[in-house]
Amino acid sequence: MSVPAIELRGLEKSFGLAKIIQGVDLKIDKGERHAIIGPNGAGKSTLFNLITGKYAPTAGSVHLHGQDVSGKKPFEINRMGLSRSFQITNIFHNMTVFENVRCGLLWSMGYKYSFWHMVNGQRHLTEKADEILEQINLTSRRNVVAGALAYAEQRALEIGITIAGGADIIMLDEPCAGMSHSETDLIVDLIRKVTEGKTLVVVEHDMGVIFDLADRISVLVYGEIIESDTPENVRASKAVQEAYLGTTLEDAG
Numbered sequence: 001m002s003v004p005a006i007e008l009r010g011l012e013k014s015f016g017l018a019k020i021i022q023g024v025d026l027k028i029d030k031g032e033r034h035a036i037i038g039p040n041g042a043g044k045s046t047l048f049n050l051i052t053g054k055y056a057p058t059a060g061s062v063h064l065h066g067q068d069v070s071g072k073k074p075f076e077i078n079r080m081g082l083s084r085s086f087q088i089t090n091i092f093h094n095m096t097v098f099e100n101v102r103c104g105l106l107w108s109m110g111y112k113y114s115f116w117h118m119v120n121g122q123r124h125l126t127e128k129a130d131e132i133l134e135q136i137n138l139t140s141r142r143n144v145v146a147g148a149l150a151y152a153e154q155r156a157l158e159i160g161i162t163i164a165g166g167a168d169i170i171m172l173d174e175p176c177a178g179m180s181h182s183e184t185d186l187i188v189d190l191i192r193k194v195t196e197g198k199t200l201v202v203v204e205h206d207m208g209v210i211f212d213l214a215d216r217i218s219v220l221v222y223g224e225i226i227e228s229d230t231p232e233n234v235r236a237s238k239a240v241q242e243a244y245l246g247t248t249l250e251d252a253g
Ligand SMILES: Nc1ncnc2c1ncn2[C@@H]1O[C@H](COP(=O)(O)OP(=O)(O)OP(=O)(O)O)[C@@H](O)[C@H]1O
Pocket: 015, 020, 038, 039, 040, 041, 042, 043, 044, 045, 046, 047
């Protein structure tokens, strides 16, 4: 059996006396699209931040491609091929769409932003950035400042920046938050396209998105995974229905 892209072993995280993540074991295969869902306050963001290195575990460990990365810094984990979205706050609003993507590329290559002028002429960077713009359907908005983009376009740009470095594990935190149904459909298509062949971990409230996109879903309740299975099995799970207090999963979105 191949080594999982991500493996969590007995993972725990406490903030003061509150144990928010209560011993999570999870394996996510290479190339799998995996969603983490759960009621408000279940600990989804905390789990996300443990995997990406923003938080160090209180106990247990995080493994990427079999290597223990517990306690490593986010940039070290990023260098090992894991890239996460930072929500639109990470977009540079005064820079153009193209410059934002190029910035993502430079960042992944380890350049400092102050080296900007030195790399300005590098054609391969420009070509690569344009390729990404094409993938995220923003070519026609290339020279517009990011702050002038519509909200859904900004979320697409955020995804473009996340994938820019060519990481093979992509982690997205609520990529469809605040979107209309039609915008959500477009972003889901985009996510499917740009993560082809990669491992995807997505935390999302919108159940429609999850059931459409994920190969497997883990349901987190009070910091524990109560189910980790295919969308069909999760949908049918009594424990999951109960966790959502009698609402159907579709209603819970
Ligand atoms: N840095 C922190 N310090 C103290 N408590 C925290 C911290 N981060 C999260 N918590 C607490 O941990 C619990 C889980 O929060 P978390 O944001 O991980 O849940 P979530 O499932 O992502 O919630 P939501 O769906 O509402 O975004 C909450 O009670 C929250 O107040």
